[in-house]
Amino acid sequence: MPDAHVLLERDGVRVTLDGAVAHITLCNPAKRNAQSPALWRALTEAGRILPGSVRVAVLRGEGVSFSAGLDRRAFTPEGFEGEPSFLDLARGTEQQLDAAIAGYQEAFTWWRRTDLVTVAAVQGHAIGAGFQLALACDMRVCADDVQFAMRETSLGLVPDLTGTKPLVELVGYARALEICVTGRFVRADEAVRCGLANVVVPAAELDETVADLVAAVLSAPRDAVIETKGLLRSALEEPEAAQRAAERAAQGRRLRDLMGAGD
Structure with missing residues (x-):
């Protein structure tokens, strides 16, 4: 059986492991890492096969673009070899279309895992599916x-x-609507100003900056990072009282763990 990585x-x-860090690279630079259902399945599988020792996953695009978005073959009657075309999907039942899109979305959801x-x-370029x-x-x-x-x-x-x-969470409703309905480019200075980018650096410094960020994340105890990420994600949706209760419960778990009271 062929190796999953192959x-x-x-x-x-491409998936490579370096201790507690997984490097996941879109590796079709000749097509500016254009996306397809096959790539989405590969991304979903990449998340599934990561060992439990991985604490940080870094996503990159090889070449001059992160990802120029959906491969335009998706909009042709032929579509991708061995795949139903988008035209075929549109002609299917509502349930079939919903199930197909839900499958595609799995490539984009596991990145939010709290572990x-x-x-x-x-x-x-990070366009369309690349932006998402x-x-x-x-x-x-x-x-x-x-861009x-x-x-x-x-x-x-x-x-x-x-x-x-x-x-919407990052830039607010009005700006998100304007970005989507105009299709315009958001470049580096605006991206960092409106919260899309945590930091913008010269291209030659990108890898070094990412490495520094990863090292800073790894310097904190893993369980504290997991609890903190969970709290911050729930803060976007939970009522204030529920969020305060979640903070108390998480801190209780951390204190019992640190003091050995859970043994």
Whole structure:
């Protein structure tokens, strides 16, 4: 049976492990890491096969662009070899179409797991599905040539790969709406100003900056990081009283663990 990593790379995803860090790379630079259902399945599998020792997952795109979005073959009658075309999906039942899109979305959801901190290292174009993949991560470290754009609405579609919620959370409803319906580029200075990017650095410093961030994350105790990520994610949705209760419960677990009271 072929090695899982070989199969993933065939579909445009390379996974390498370095201790507690997983490096997940979109590795089709000739096509600017354009996305397809096969790549989405590979990304889903990448998340599934990560060993439990991994604490940080870093997502990159090889070449000049992070990801230029959906491969345009998706909009042709032929579609991708061995795959139902989008035209075929549109002609199917509502349940079949919903199930297909839900499967695609799995490639974008596991990055939010509380047992991982995920970092997107973004350079060049991050368009449509590429933008949404960057939004799937907890943090975005961007090169100064980054260009985000959400082009789905301009094509008569909507962003459906889980990107709408994090976009609104990061930049607010009005700006998110304007970015989506105009399809315009958001470049580096605006990205860091409005919260899309945690930091913007010269392209030559991107890898070093990501490495420094990863080292800082790993310097904190793992269980404290997991609890903190869970609290911050729930803060976006929970009422204030429920959030205070969650903080108390999490701190209780941490204190009992640190003091050995749980033994």
